[in-house]
Structure formats: structure tokens, C-alpha cells
Amino acid sequence: MHPPVELQIRHVSKTYANGVQALKDVSLTIPAGMYGLLGANGAGKSTLMRILATLQDPDAGSIMLGDIDVVAQKDKTRRTLGYLPQEFGVYPKASAEDLLEHFALLKGVASRTERRALVEVLLRQVNLWDVRKQRLGGYSGGMRQRFGVAVALLGNPKLMIVDEPTAGLDPAERVRFLNLLSELGENSVVLLSTHIVEDVSELCTRMAIIDRGEILLEAEPLRAVSELRGRIWRRVVARSELATIEQQYQVISTKLLAGRTVVHVFHPDTPGTGFEPAEPDLEDVYFSTMAGHIGRRANMVTV
Numbered sequence: 001m002h003p004p005v006e007l008q009i010r011h012v013s014k015t016y017a018n019g020v021q022a023l024k025d026v027s028l029t030i031p032a033g034m035y036g037l038l039g040a041n042g043a044g045k046s047t048l049m050r051i052l053a054t055l056q057d058p059d060a061g062s063i064m065l066g067d068i069d070v071v072a073q074k075d076k077t078r079r080t081l082g083y084l085p086q087e088f089g090v091y092p093k094a095s096a097e098d099l100l101e102h103f104a105l106l107k108g109v110a111s112r113t114e115r116r117a118l119v120e121v122l123l124r125q126v127n128l129w130d131v132r133k134q135r136l137g138g139y140s141g142g143m144r145q146r147f148g149v150a151v152a153l154l155g156n157p158k159l160m161i162v163d164e165p166t167a168g169l170d171p172a173e174r175v176r177f178l179n180l181l182s183e184l185g186e187n188s189v190v191l192l193s194t195h196i197v198e199d200v201s202e203l204c205t206r207m208a209i210i211d212r213g214e215i216l217l218e219a220e221p222l223r224a225v226s227e228l229r230g231r232i233w234r235r236v237v238a239r240s241e242l243a244t245i246e247q248q249y250q251v252i253s254t255k256l257l258a259g260r261t262v263v264h265v266f267h268p269d270t271p272g273t274g275f276e277p278a279e280p281d282l283e284d285v286y287f288s289t290m291a292g293h294i295g296r297r298a299n300m301v302t303v
Contacts, residue, residue, distance in 0.1 A: 004032030005066040005158045007052075007189045012061030014047055014213075022047040023058070024213040030189050034182065036200030036207035036221070037193045038286060044213040045193040046086065049163045052191070053083045065159050065189070077159075082152030084145070086164040092137025096128055096147050099136065100154075107154045122150040126180060142173025149180060160190045166199055178203055201282040209289045217289045221282050228280035228288065233265045235275045252287040266293045 007030040014023040022044045039045050050056045052063065054074040063070035070077045091099055097119060104115045123129040126146040131139075136147065145165055152160060162181065166174045182203055184190050192204060200207050201221055208218040217224070232252075237245055239261055245251060249265045256262075264278060265271050266288050278284070288294050 004187045005189060006031050007159060007191070008062075008064045009048075009052075010062045010064075012048070012051065012058045012063065014051065014056070014058050022213050023051075026061070026210075026213070026215055028208055028215065028218065030191060031206065032187055032189055033206070034184075034190045034192060034204045036204035037191060037210060038195070038197065038200050038207055039210040040195055043195075043210045045195075045210060046163060047213075048210075049083075049085075049161050049191070049193050052159070053081060053085075053161055054078055079155065080158040082154070082157035082160040084148045084152045084160075084162045084165060086167065093135055095133050095135055096123060096139075096150075097132035100147070100150055103151050104154055109154075118154070122153055125153070125183075126150045127176070140173065142169045142177055145169065145173075145177055146180060149177075149184075153184075158188050160184060160188055161193070162190065163193045164195070165192065166194065166196055197281075197283045197286050209286060211290060217285075217294065219285075221285070224285045224294075225280050225282055228284055228294070230277065231266055231268055232278045232280040232284045232288075233267055233271050233275040234262055234278040235265070236260045236262050250291065250293065252284065252291050252293070266291065 009028045012023055012026045015021045037045050051058050054077050068076050100119045101115050104118055109115045123132050126149050207221050209216045242261055245263055249271055251263050252266050253264045254261055
């Protein structure tokens with residue numbers, strides 16, 4: 001039995017021709033299992049995903065997937081890589097069964113019997129076997145994403161990259177899709193890049209928060225949440241009070257609730273009258289990190 005593979009990213013930087021520094025000295029150790037990379041759009045997530053998927057080179061740094069040098073050994077990496085980008089084209093007139101068989105052929109499965117058996121296994125795994133004859137153009141967003149996972153699973157990848165997978169899915173499709181992803185990461189690294197906090201909190205045993213190309217925090221979600229206990233406070237305020245509250249306290253988030261505004265404040269003890277302790281969640285971890293209250297490089301971060 002081979003030990004689970006590990007992805008080691010060391011001092012990776014990338015600056016584009018227009019001067020935008022997309023990644024700044026990123027180092028992460030990503031074990032087998034589901035790993036969440038959380039950050040706003042434009043934080044550098046997709047750049048890192050494209051580098052890991054061998055579609056771009058970093059300016060500096062190294063990436064090792066087990067004993068494979070991802071930057072230097074692109075062909076070898078691609079043979080053990082599954083990539084589901086944020087936007088991937090499908091052939092609307094092709095059926096799921098025919099197109100997946102075509103991709104299996106491209107992956108080197110020469111025997112037609114083997115291809116057909118593999119296609120059936122994968123389409124059953126992503127719960128599309130019953131609609132295998134349908135044209136992809138008639139699939140819903142969630143069905144197309146699940147087909148993308150089937151394509152990404154060809155070749156039994158050791159590294160699976162999933163970029164913003166639930167954007168645009170309705171709630172039921174999102175749940176089905178997340179359940180599918182959660183079954184994948186036993187001996188493989190499954191890297192989930194998203195701006196949706198709930199995706200990470202429901203799936204990932206480890207996570208990193210990235211902003212403006214820098215890793216601000218790397219943690220176990222449950223531990224990061226528990227360490228905020230006693231430091232997050234909530235209060236319902238009128239909209240007219242909000243500006244004053246923001247001047248007085250370290251407000252990390254505001255939400256509308258039945259026409260009123262609920263503020264979450266970061267404070268080591270009771271902030272004052274009207275505040276009650278809030279049970280923290282991963283969203284509080286995210287916003288506290290982005291505000292510089294917690295995190296490895298908090299002194300560099302401003303709201």
C-alpha cells in the first residue's frame with residue numbers, strides 16, 4: 001500500500017506582464033484529503049490553480065507532488081492530475097457517454113471494452129448514468145459540473161484541482177456536488193478553490209486563506225473556529241447606528257436580518273452594553289483574518 005501523496009508548494013511567486021503580483025512567496029503543505037483555498041475573487045486562487053495544473057509557470061519557487069516536480073515534469077504531472085476549472089467547455093451536441101469515452105481514449109485507454117467499463121464506473125460515481133445518452137447541452141449547471149468531475153477523475157488522479165465548483169449552482173445541486181467531492185479524497189489531494197466559506201466549512205479538514213497573493217492563515221477549520229470562541233460578539237443595530245458602531249468597534253461583518261442589521265465584532269472581552277456572545281463560525285474566522293485580527297501575517301493586512 002503506497003502512502004498518501006502530499007503536495008508541497010514552496011516560495012511560489014507570480015507577477016503578470018501588467019505588473020499585477022498575483023502570488024507573493026506562497027508556501028503550503030497540502031496532505032491527502034480535501035483542502036480548501038479560500039479567498040475573494042482576484043485574491044490569487046486561480047493563478048495558483050493554473051500553475052498547479054501546469055498551465056502557467058511560476059516566476060519563482062518549487063512545487064512537488066510526491067516525487068514529481070510539477071514545474072519541471074509537466075507531462076508526468078498531467079498524467080496524475082484531474083482539473084475542473086471554473087469554466088470548462090462542453091460539446092453541447094455530444095452525449096455524456098460518448099464524450100467521456102472520447103476523453104478516456106485521449107488519456108490512453110486503448111481497449112474499447114476497458115473504456116466502456118471505465119465510463120460506466122465514472123458516470124455511476126457522479127450519478128449521471130441514467131442520463132448518459134442525453135446531450136450535454138441539455139444538462140443543468142450541477143449536472144455539467146458532475147460531468148466535469150467524471151472527466152477529471154479519468155486516470156485515477158493523485159491531485160484533483162477544483163476551481164470555484166459551486167458558483168451558480170442551486171442549493172440542491174450544490175449539496176449533491178459537495179457530497180460527491182467529499183467521497184474523493186482518501187489517497188488523493190483534492191484542492192478546492194472557492195470564495196464561498198460554507199464550501200470549505202462543510203468539506204475540508206484543512207484550509208488556507210489567501211488575499212492579494214499572500215497566505216494569511218493556514219489552519220484546521222474546526223480549530224480556527226474554536227480559537228475564536230469568546231472573541232466574537234453580536235448586536236442588532238439600526239442602520240443609522242452602523243457608522244458609529246464601526247468607528248467604536250472592530251466590526252468584522254454586517255448582515256441584514258428581517259430589516260435590521262446584525263453586526264459581528266471582534267473583541268477579547270465584552271465590548272459593552274447591548275452585545276451578546278456569538279457562537280463563531282468559519283465566516284468569522286475568514287473576516288477576522290482579512291481584518292488582520294488573526295493570521296500568520298496579520299500586520300500586513302488592512303481592511
